[in-house]
Amino acid sequence: MAEFLYRLGQAAARRARTVLAVWIAVLAVAGIAFALFGGTLSSAISIPNTPTTQVTDRLQQELPEASGGTGSIVLQTENGSAFTAEQREAISALVEDAKALDGVENAVDPFATEAQREEQARQVADGQAQLDAGLQQIEAARAELDAGQEQLDAARAQVEAAGMLPMAAPQLDAQQAQLDAGRAELEAQAATAAEQAPQLEQAAALLNMAQEIRMVSEDGSTAVLTVVFEDTQMEIPQETKDAVVAVFEDAGIDGVTADFSTDITQGIPSIVGVGEVVGLVIAAIVLVVMLGTLIGAGLPLVTALIGVGIGALGALAFSGVVEMISVTPVLGLMLGLAVGIDYTLFIVNRHRRQLKNGFDLEESIGLANGTSGNAVVFAGATVLIALLALNISGIPFLGLMGTVGAACIAIAVLIAVTLTPALLKLVGMRILSKKERASISSATEDGTPAAAAAPVKPMSTVSALLTAVAAIAALLFIAVPALELRTGLPDGSSEPHDSTQYRAYSTLSEKFGEGQNGTLLVVAELPDEPTEAEATAAQAEIAQILFDQDGVSAVAPVGSSEDGSTVAFQVVPTEGPTSESTENLVHTLRDMSPLNGTYEIGVAGSASGNIDISDKLSDALPIYLGVVVGLSLLILILVFRSIYVPVIATLGFVLSYFAALGGVVAIYQWGWLAGVFNVESPGPILNFLPTILVGILFGLAMDYMLFIGSGMREAYAHGAPSRVAVVQGVRAGRSVVTAAAIIMVSVFGGFVFSHSAMIRPIGFALAFGVLLDAFVVRMLLIPALMHLAGDKAWWLPKWLDKILPDVDVEGASLERRHPHLHDAGAEQDAEGTDPVPAKR
Template sequence: MAKFLYSLGRGAARRAWAVIAAWAVILALSVGAYLSFGGTLTNQFEIPGTETQRLADQLSDELPEANEGVGTIVFSTEGGSEFTESQREAIGAALDDAGEVDGVASVTNPFQAQDELDSQEQQLSDGEEQLGQLIELRDSGQLEGAVAAGMVPEGVTAETVTEQEAQLEVGQRSMDLMGDYGFVSPDGNTAIATVNFTAAQPEIEPEEKEGVMNAIDDARISGVQVDYSTELAQTLGIFGAAEVIGLIVAATVLFIMLRTVIGAAVPVLTALVGVGVAATAALSLSGVVQMASVTPVLGLMLGLAVGIDYSLFVLNKHRQQLRRGVPLYESIGLATGTAGSAVVFAGCTVMIALVALAVSGIPFLALMGGVAAFSVLVAVLITITLTPALLGLVGLKLLPQTQRDQVTSGHFVEDAAHVKTPRSVRHPLLTVIGASTALILLAIPVASMRLGLPDGSSEPADTTQYQAFRIVDETFGAGRNGPMTVVVEHPEDLSQAEVSELQLNVGERIQELDDVKNVVPAPPEDGTNLAILQVVPESGPADEATETLVNDIRGLSTEFQSSDDASIGVAGQTAANIDISQVLADALPLYLGVVIAISLVLLVIVFRSLIVPLIASLGFLLSLLAGLGALVAVYQWGWLGGLFGVSDPGPILSFLPTLMVGILFGLAMDYQLFIATGMREAYVHGHPARVAVVRGLVGGRAVVTAAAIIMASVFAGFIFSHLTMIRPMGFGLAVGVLLDAFVVRMTIMPALMTLLGDKAWWLPKWLDKILPNVDVEGDSLNQHREPVESPADKDQRVAQETVDAEIASALGRGCAHSTTLR
């Protein structure tokens, strides 16, 4: 591996323009594929096999209008006064225009719909009064005489009165179920219009949504505020201003570390090329597969972060070698062969963790993992080809001017040996106890974590989606933002009257359940054995009470199966979100086990130790739980919510814990590789185990520190993204990376390695014989090289030997102190 990468890096540096041209062509082809084949992104998720998806497919086949995509428009008067007649007319005209937009099936005028409801209620009241007189005449036997005397219209008989009585009862029962359901608020200052599209929700084109909003906005209705639900107004773009800020912070960190603009530009440029290729290639698939908007954003986020970091690792190794006087092309080859080997194995670890998302059996999650893994693959390929090419072009300009002069004159000696022994390895036992306790305390909120998908309350407070959600919540009740579709499947031989009776019986039984506000029966349709009811809960779509209600309604199916041979199911986005969250929660333990098992095998091969991989994995679990704990505290509990733009705390994004497992495990192993390989290199070259720990930590902590800050900066830029689902993802990954890099990899792990000493590198002899030698440290590169030691190398070796003795002395005192504590 090391020899191959050495040749690849050296060759790329010597043929820099050919490599650059090749990547330019690849980027152009990828962009062309996106422009030719790219399709529409969505914020809807489906999981085949769930109850909700089965019902959605059935409704699509038998009652297509019940499976149409919808959007909500909320009108409210700016002064809080009742709508004027002119405002009502202007809103009606605007809604008529919206109904003419391509892709729109119908638009509900709230004022007409409310008038119809009020009229029906009045007709029922009048009919009840008139029918009461007829019933009294019928029961007293005077009906025929009243007809003959002209007191009652001709044709009225006892049978027709009985029929009218039954119809009135059905109407009254329906109105009782609906309760205060309406389209205009009681005080007359807020109205809800519903837009029905011809396509199902995930298939609605952005142009159709924009056309509806433009039709309403163009009306410019005086004195009326218009807000749109998330189904209409949510942005599906993949890059915004907040993400750019994160990239600027990363570039600033690079400049501070490298002290040259050119040096800082190389990792950023290679990362941008990588995400350009990966993102456009992934988006070119959106025309043939249903792709969530968060999918390419995840690839973009991860591609930027690892792209910068991986390039930095090779660049930093090359920079150190240049400062020791290694010739330019030789240094690039060596850096690619050594740091590049670590990059390849680190990238493989991340990709394995992401591709393993397929074991969840959830298609959209597997697609997310595949796109993100592809982004990492492109980042690795860029690092071992384009980065060496650019390094070959910039030459010594990678170094600050003073260092360039010293390298040119041959008098520069790197002063990296004179480093104070880190505190974490001087007091290892105290370090392990203190740092582990801190992470455990951070992890406490995980015990109360709830999973769900975002609704309008998760949007920033200044967006129209949030305003629409809040106005509906305050005026019509929280549940109106997330109504459910209850589907009653009955025998096909029932008459219309029997279907209506069954539908009302189900509705009345549902109304008896806790947390039910309104039940709205839909008129029975001919040619189908499905009856539909809309159920509006008291609680919001993401509330725990709503989840309980969905399960309670489904629980009624057994009751009606035995009495009426009918089954009851719950469809709609609210129920779908609950099903998706449950499936993801069930799949998480399996996925975690698979990822750790596969990656442990890789780490045993790389480090040739059983203990080091175990330390790496246990440390990851600590940082993962602490990161999830911080996520719950901010986004579910609302702690520091104002600082991170959390308007209304709610459940954690249902697939975020699963994604965090895959991404953070891969990134944690990156930092483990870049620090622990230095430790192993020192150990196999004859240094005492505890001295090797310090050498590896001191040699790798600067670049890992910069890499972690850069990666966290890129992730943190997404905390204020325009996409609701990506914000908690950016927060969780940023916190997780910082905790893992600084608390686990550079604190707990070296302390444990110091306590274990030689035992940390134990490996059974039989296993040592069968494991392949992957040579991550690049020892094979020196096998056929003449051992020439320059004066600078000699000075550094002597200085390092002196420091090794000081380290051993300091470690002896620290471990003696730890022994005393034990």
């Protein structure tokens, strides 16, 4: 590979303008493809075959009118007074307009619904009053009949005593028949009343359990208009949502504001914002400081921007044919910028060092591409494999994120090893500052050999031990909050406080209760095909069981199938959709099925769907983490030909990963330093963040381990004592790793201040994870542990040494095949020391 990249670099340098033109053409093609085929992004996340989707699929067959997704429009008077008659009429007219939209199943007029509910309550109250009056009349009539029977019995006894019974019998029998007929009619009325009593009682109970489900607030100043869509929640076309929003925005009502829930209006984050630009500026400053020239600093930025342009536009071009969530291209942008700058920096830094050592321009370009470029390809391959491995989770949107991220990494690598050599040829010696070029000229004229490197002394064992203990203790301490990690998806409460989604959420919470923002849909299966009375009784029984559960505020039947065997209930939790009590409620209800051993139930709804997604991602995380850790061990054993080094490097990655999660939990879940990081509403952590963080941080950690550890390996292989080799390796790689890490942190940190609640914690997790892994794990912990192990750090079983291929990551064999002879005639290594025969 090193030889191929050497020749590729030289070929690209010779045809520099052609290579540049090709990449610009590729960028143009990506832009045209986006313009022609790009679709819309979504913030809705779905996973097939979850309990929620299974219930939704069954509803589509049994009860299609209740299977569609819903969204809320919160209408509120500006002065806080009750709606006027004119405002109510205008809102009702807009409801009819919304009903007529394509893709809308129904739009519920809040005022008509409240009127119907009040009418139902009145009817039940009137029915109960009539029943009570009827029962009183029946009791009075029964008392009269009893009195008449007593009188008739007394008369019969008198007549019989007087011996006149045969003469009076016909008259007495007729009176008895009248009494019996009256009693029979009375008992029939009593039986009818007995049948009505349970039904009225059940109706009253259902109304009582549903009394917290209001469409108009108690003070009359706020109304909730519910839109029912034809498609399920996760499949509603954005065009349909936009049409609903347009109805209420274009026809504004005087004195009334309209805000839309996240189910209707979901904020799609912009690809680039102010924070991202600030991150790039900081990266540019780091490059200028490190490279000492604007041209040198600009070259990594140019290649990275071309790469992310191709990657992001290419990904967006596919958004018209695949379901793509809004985070996907933004993640590609993050990775493309960060690794694009770093990978080019590695090659440019090697090229500059070689030029200062007297290499010819094209010779240096080829050698830099074959050595550092080889390391870039290997490092990029580790990130790419880790991201592609996200597909093994079986979660489509996560696999797509990994694929897009991997594609952006692949583009960054290709640009680094083709476009970078071309640009280096075009800029020529200007990649060095004037002072550096003058220094080279003076050295060439004077024939002065390079100065010898300062002697290297290993660190003390005591300092190594203290450093290792302090680093591990610090990482474990920072990781403690990760034990309290709760995952979920952002809801309206996590949106910016000036957004319509947040206003809708907060208004609903204030006027109707938090649970109104995350209602659940519970579907029950009734045995056989019940009669109307049996169905009503079953509904009341099921509703009462649901209502009695902790965390339930209200329950109401919302529909049943034609045969009455499937019944749907709206269940309103006491707290919001991302609360722990709502999560517990969903699991509790599912565990209760079948209710009373009779009714099979299932739970659906947006809140339920988000809980299912979090659960499935949590289940997939340990498997994915195990795959990545195993991959890490294999790769590092191959590179460093050691058992100890891969183990401590992988454990270091695990520490930095959980420490990064701990920082995320402390800030975004607990609310620490909320003002600094613009966390307006702390809550559960984005449910796919822990998984995506594994893949990305693993790849970046391997990059830093490669550039630090390979220097140690190279020094040790060339005869340096193991503990001296540790210091030499750190010295050789620390400047480029420091710059690369600062650039990574700057780029990722720019996304911490994104307008999107989904992007901010991802940016922070990556920035904080890179910061800890580069400066604590790779710069402090690994060198300390390597020093403590001494020569044993490089132990490898002989049988394993024989079967492992020789992976020349740094391209040392390439340097031997293409040596550069200094004027003094002696080949020197990069540190200016005399070479020593390598040892295995």
